Amino acid sequence: MNRRMIAYILGKILLVEAALLTLPMVVAMFYRESAEPFLIPMLTLILCGILLSHISPKSRALYARDGLAIVALAWIAMSLFGAMPFYISHSMPTFVDCFFETVSGFTTTGASILTEIEHLGRGVLFWRSFTHWVGGMGVLVFVMAIFPASDGHGMHLLRAEVPGPAVGKLVSRLGDTAKILYGIYLVMTVAEIVLLLLGGMPLFDACVHAFGTAGTGGFSCRNLSVGAYNSPYFDLVIGVFMLLFGVNFNLYYFLLIGKVREVLRSEELRTYFLIVAAATVTIAWNISHLFESFSTALRYAFFQVSSIITTTGYATADFNLWPPYSRVVLVFLMFAGACAGSTGGGIKIARLVILGKTAVSDMRQMLHPNAVATVRIEGRPVSSKILRSTHVFLVVYLLIMSISTLLLSLDGFDLVTTFTAVVSCINNIGPGLGQVGPMGNFAAFSPASKILLAFDMLAGRLELFPMLLLAPSLWRRHSFLR
Amino acid sequence: MKIIIVGAGKVGLALAQHLSKEHSVTVIDQNPTLLDHIINVYDVMGVCGNGACADVQKEADAGRTNLLIATASSDEINILTCLVAKTLGVQHTIARIRNPEYENQLRYMRGELGLSMAINPERATAREIARVLRFPNAMKLESFSKGRLELVEYRLPSGSTLGGVLLSDLYKNLRARVLVCAVARKDNTIIPSGDFALQDGDTLYITATPHELEQFFRHLGVFKCRASSVMIVGASKLCYYLAMQLIEMGMTVKIIDQNSDRSTHMSELLPKALVITGDGMDSELLREEGLDQTGGFVAITGMDEANILMALSVARQYKNCKVVAKINRQPLVDLVSNEDMIGSVVSTGSVTAELILQYVRAMQNASGSQVKTLHRLIGGTVEALEFGIRSDSPLIGVPLRDLKLRSGILLAGIVRQNGKIVIPSGADAINAGDDVIVVTTSTLRDIRDILQ
Numbered sequence: 022m023n024r025r026m027i028a029y030i031l032g033k034i035l036l037v038e039a040a041l042l043t044l045p046m047v048v049a050m051f052y053r054e055s056a057e058p059f060l061i062p063m064l065t066l067i068l069c070g071i072l073l074s075h076i077s078p079k080s081r082a083l084y085a086r087d088g089l090a091i092v093a094l095a096w097i098a099m100s101l102f103g104a105m106p107f108y109i110s111h112s113m114p115t116f117v118d119c120f121f122e123t124v125s126g127f128t129t130t131g132a133s134i135l136t137e138i139e140h141l142g143r144g145v146l147f148w149r150s151f152t153h154w155v156g157g158m159g160v161l162v163f164v165m166a167i168f169p170a171s172d173g174h175g176m177h178l179l180r181a182e183v184p185g186p187a188v189g190k191l192v193s194r195l196g197d198t199a200k201i202l203y204g205i206y207l208v209m210t211v212a213e214i215v216l217l218l219l220g221g222m223p224l225f226d227a228c229v230h231a232f233g234t235a236g237t238g239g240f241s242c243r244n245l246s247v248g249a250y251n252s253p254y255f256d257l258v259i260g261v262f263m264l265l266f267g268v269n270f271n272l273y274y275f276l277l278i279g280k281v282r283e284v285l286r287s288e289e290l291r292t293y294f295l296i297v298a299a300a301t302v303t304i305a306w307n308i309s310h311l312f313e314s315f316s317t318a319l320r321y322a323f324f325q326v327s328s329i330i331t332t333t334g335y336a337t338a339d340f341n342l343w344p345p346y347s348r349v350v351l352v353f354l355m356f357a358g359a360c361a362g363s364t365g366g367g368i369k370i371a372r373l374v375i376l377g378k379t380a381v382s383d384m385r386q387m388l389h390p391n392a393v394a395t396v397r398i399e400g401r402p403v404s405s406k407i408l409r410s411t412h413v414f415l416v417v418y419l420l421i422m423s424i425s426t427l428l429l430s431l432d433g434f435d436l437v438t439t440f441t442a443v444v445s446c447i448n449n450i451g452p453g454l455g456q457v458g459p460m461g462n463f464a465a466f467s468p469a470s471k472i473l474l475a476f477d478m479l480a481g482r483l484e485l486f487p488m489l490l491l492a493p494s495l496w497r498r499h500s501f502l503r
Numbered sequence: 504m505k506i507i508i509v510g511a512g513k514v515g516l517a518l519a520q521h522l523s524k525e526h527s528v529t530v531i532d533q534n535p536t537l538l539d540h541i542i543n544v545y546d547v548m549g550v551c552g553n554g555a556c557a558d559v560q561k562e563a564d565a566g567r568t569n570l571l572i573a574t575a576s577s578d579e580i581n582i583l584t585c586l587v588a589k590t591l592g593v594q595h596t597i598a599r600i601r602n603p604e605y606e607n608q609l610r611y612m613r614g615e616l617g618l619s620m621a622i623n624p625e626r627a628t629a630r631e632i633a634r635v636l637r638f639p640n641a642m643k644l645e646s647f648s649k650g651r652l653e654l655v656e657y658r659l660p661s662g663s664t665l666g667g668v669l670l671s672d673l674y675k676n677l678r679a680r681v682l683v684c685a686v687a688r689k690d691n692t693i694i695p696s697g698d699f700a701l702q703d704g705d706t707l708y709i710t711a712t713p714h715e716l717e718q719f720f721r722h723l724g725v726f727k728c729r730a731s732s733v734m735i736v737g738a739s740k741l742c743y744y745l746a747m748q749l750i751e752m753g754m755t756v757k758i759i760d761q762n763s764d765r766s767t768h769m770s771e772l773l774p775k776a777l778v779i780t781g782d783g784m785d786s787e788l789l790r791e792e793g794l795d796q797t798g799g800f801v802a803i804t805g806m807d808e809a810n811i812l813m814a815l816s817v818a819r820q821y822k823n824c825k826v827v828a829k830i831n832r833q834p835l836v837d838l839v840s841n842e843d844m845i846g847s848v849v850s851t852g853s854v855t856a857e858l859i860l861q862y863v864r865a866m867q868n869a870s871g872s873q874v875k876t877l878h879r880l881i882g883g884t885v886e887a888l889e890f891g892i893r894s895d896s897p898l899i900g901v902p903l904r905d906l907k908l909r910s911g912i913l914l915a916g917i918v919r920q921n922g923k924i925v926i927p928s929g930a931d932a933i934n935a936g937d938d939v940i941v942v943t944t945s946t947l948r949d950i951r952d953i954l955q
Contacts, residue, residue, distance in 0.1 A: 085543075176542055176543050177543070189548075190542075190548050192527060192548065193505075193523075193527040193528050193529050193546070193547050193548035194523075194527045194546055195546050196546075197527065404535070
C-alpha cells in the first residue's frame with residue numbers, strides 16, 4: 022500500500038480539476054455572470070492539490086490495489102469538489118442534490134434532479150455539461166497524458182478506468198496512448214461542434230450538446246433536451262455522433278494508421294451496428310402509428326436507439342408514452358451498452374458477445390461431453406481468465422442492481438420507476454421509465470437514495486470493482502475476506 | 504527511438520526496465536504470463552507470438568523500429584529473428600548467441616547476415632569474473648580505455664582506517680592519485696565532493712590507473728595479490744570461458760562438478776585444468792583439494808541458491824579466499840549484496856543488459872562524441888561512461904573550471920591520445936581524440952549533456 026503515492030497522484034488530479042474549472046469561469050464572465058461559484062472551488066482545489074502533491078512518495082511503484090484505490094478516490098474527490106459550483110451558485114437546493122448531479126455528470130449518466138434547467142446561469146450549465154466531456158474519456162487517462170507516468174505501473178490505472186473486458190495499449194508508452202485517445206476524442210468533439218454550428222445552433226448550445234454526446238452523458242441546456250430544437254438535421258448529427266462515440270476508440274486509431282481490415286474484422290463493431298439496425302427498424306414499425314409517416318417514426322426511433330444503446334440519454338420524444346414493445350427493447354438496450362473502450366457505459370457489447378459464445382460452446386459440450394471447447398473472438402481464442410472475469414462481472418453487476426433496487430423500493434415508488442432508476446444509473450444512461458422517464462427527474466427520491474444512486478453511477482462507470490474494493494484496497498492489512 | 508525486445512526472460516526484463524524510461528519499447532514473447540508481468544511492471548507494449556515470425560514482427564511495427572534485440576533462449580531463433588527483422592527494415596539488430604561454434608563465425612554473421620552486434624553472455628560474464636580475480640580487493644572491477652583506467656567497487660569494512668576521513672584529506676595524505684567518484688551509503692547514492700566524510704560500511708567507487716590502485720590499497724594495508732589458483736564449481740559453458748581466460752592469465756584452475764559426463768567433457772576441452780567429480784557443497788572435499796591455499800573460489804552452478812550457500816560457507820571459513828558467486832535472479836542479488844557476505848556477485852543478465860545498453864546509448868550520439876564504454880553502478884542508479892571526443896566537439900580547449908556542469912556529474916578521468924592519464928582539475932582542458940570518463944546520476948547521450 023503506497024499511501025504517499027496515492028496522495029501525490031490525487032493532488033495532481035485536484036490541480037487538473039482546478040485547471041478545468043477555468044473554462045466555465047471564462048464562460049460565466051463572458052456572459053457577465055458572477056465568477057464566484059468557480060473561483061472559490063478553484064482556490065480550494067489548488068490549496069488541497071498543492072498540499073497533497075507536496076507529499077513526496079518514497080517509492081513510485083503502484084500495485085494493483087493502489088490503482089483501484091486511486092481510481093475510486095479520484096472520482097469521489099472530483100465529484101465532491103465539482104459539486105461546489107452548483108452549491109455556491111444556489112442552483113440546487115441541497116448539497117446531496119449537487120453531489121448527485123456532479124456524479125451524474127462525471128460518470129456521463131445525465132440523470133438530473135432539476136426540472137427547470139433554462140433559468141440556470143450559463144457558466145453553471147457549461148460546467149454541468151463539461152463534466153461529461155471530462156468523465157467520458159476518464160480523468161486519470163487525462164492526467165497520464167499530461168504528467169509523466171509513474172514507473173510504468175500505470176497499466177493498473179488504465180485498466181481500472183477504461184471500460185471493457187481486456188484493456189491494451191495502442192503504442193508502447195502509456196503517456197502516448199493516452200495522448201492518442203484524447204486527440205481522437207478532441208477532434209471528434211470539435212467536428213460535432215462545427216457540424217451543429219453549420220446547422221444554425223448557437224455556439225453555447227452546440228458546445229453543451231457536443232460535450233453531452235462525446236462523453237455519452239446526456240445533459241442538455243434545454244428542458245426538452247434535443248427535442249426542443251425539433252430539427253431533423255440536429256437529430257441526425259447528434260444521433261450519428263452518439264453512435265460514433267460508442268465505438269471502441271482503438272478502432273479509430275487503427276483507421277488512422279491504415280489498418281482498415283482490423284476494423285472490419287471487429288466482431289464487436291459488427292454486432293453493435295446489427296443491434297442498432299434491428300432495434301431501430303422494429304421500434305419504428307412499432308411506433309409508426311404515433312407519427313404521420315414511417316420516415317418520421319424512423320427518425321425518432323433511430324435517435325432514441327442510438328441515445329439509449331450508447332447510454333447517452335438524450336431524448337427527442339417522450340418514449341415513456343411509446344407502446345410496450347418499444348419500451349422493452351429500449352430497456353434491453355440499456356443493459357447492452359456501447360462497445361468496450363468507448364465512452365459509453367452498460368455491460369458492453371464485447372462482454373455480451375463473449376457471454377453468448379460461451380453459452381453456445383457450453384451447450385455444444387453437453388452434446389459432446391469430451392469436446393474441447395474454445396471460445397474465439399475474431400479468430401483468436403479468449404483466455405479462460407477473461408471468460409471468468411466476464412462471468413464474475415455479470416454476476417456482481419446483477420447483484421448490485423438487485424440490492425440497489427431493493428433498497429430504493431423503500432422510497433415507495435412503483436416497480437417500473439424503482440427498477441429503471443437503478444438500471445439507468447448503473448448503466449450511466451440518465452432517463453428511465455415511469456417517473457424518471459425522459460420528461461421526469463430524480464428530484465423526488467430521498468437524500469439516502471440519491472447517495473445510493475450516486476454510488477451505482479460510479480460503480481457502473483468504473484466497471485464495479487474499484488468502488489466495491491475501495492475499502493479493502495485501503496486497508497493496511499493485505500488480507501481480504503480470509 | 505523504437506525498440507523491439509524478443510524474449511521476456513531475465514535479460515529481456517532487465518532491458519525493458521532500463522530502456523522503457525526513454526524509448527518506446529515493444530516486447531515479443533510466446534508466453535502470455537511472462538508478457539503480462541512485464542506489461543504490468545514497465546511501460547512497454549507486449550505482442551504475444553513467435554518473434555522469428557514476420558507477421559508477429561509486423562504486428563510489433565518492425566517497419567518503423569530502429570533496433571531489435573533478440574534474447575530468446577535459442578541461438579538459432581535469435582539469428583533467424585534478426586534476419587527477418589532486417590528484411591522488414593529494422594536498422595540495427597542485436598542477437599544473443601551462446602554457442603561457441605557460432606561465436607567463431609561472428610565476423611561472417613556481421614558481414615553477411617547483417618547482425619549489428621552479437622552478444623555472448625557467458626563470455627562477457629567470464630571476463631567480469633576474471634577481472635575481479637585479478638584484483639581481489641575489488642567487489643567489482645571495470646576498465647576504461649582498454650584497461651588504462653580502472654574503476655573498482657570497494658566496501659569499507661567496519662573499523663577501517665578510512666572511517667570519518669574527509670575526502671580532501673585522503674587525497675592530500677596519499678601519494679597515490681585516486682578519485683572516489685561515487686559512494687553508496689545505505690539506499691542513497693552520492694557523487695561526493697572534497698568535504699565528504701567517509702563512513703564504515705560505505706561502498707566506494709574509485710577510479711585510477713591499475714598501478715595507482717595497487718599503491719592505494721597497499722597504503723591502506725589491505726592489498727591482496729591476484730589469485731594464483733582458482734577453484735570453480737560448476738562445469739558449464741561459462742566455466743569453459745572462465746577457465747580459458749584464467750589459464751591464459753597464468754593461474755592454476757581446479758574445476759568441480761557433480762556430473763561425471765560434464766566433468767569428463769570439461770577435462771577433454773581443457774587439458775591444463777584439473778577437473779574433479781564431486782559435490783561442491785562438501786566442505787571436506789574442498790579442504791582435501793586445498794582450498795585453504797587457493798586464492799579464489801567461484802560458484803557458477805546453474806542454481807542460484809546453491810551458489811549463494813557455497814559462497815557463504817567458503818567466505819566464512821577461508822578469510823583469504825576471494826569468493827565470487829553467479830546469481831541470476833535480481834532479488835537474490837540485492838539480498839546478498841546488501842551485507843558484506845560474499846566477495847563479489849555477478850549475474851549474466853545484468854552483464855548482458857549492460858553491453859546492450861552501451862550499444863543503444865552509442866547509437867543515439869548526436870555528434871561530437873561517442874560512447875565507448877558504459878558501466879552501471881549501484882543497481883543502475885549511477886552510470887560511468889567513456890566518451891571518445893571527436894574533433895568537432897564544442898568542449899574542446901575550454902578549461903574545466905569554465906564549463907558550467909550540471910549537478911550530479913563528475914569528470915573522473917581524461918585519457919589523452921598518447922595514453923597519459925589525467926585526473927582532472929580545474930585547469931585541465933579536453934582535447935580532440937581524448938577519452939573522457941564521466942560519472943553521473945542522470946542519463947547522458949552525448950558529452951554535451953554534461954553542460955547545464
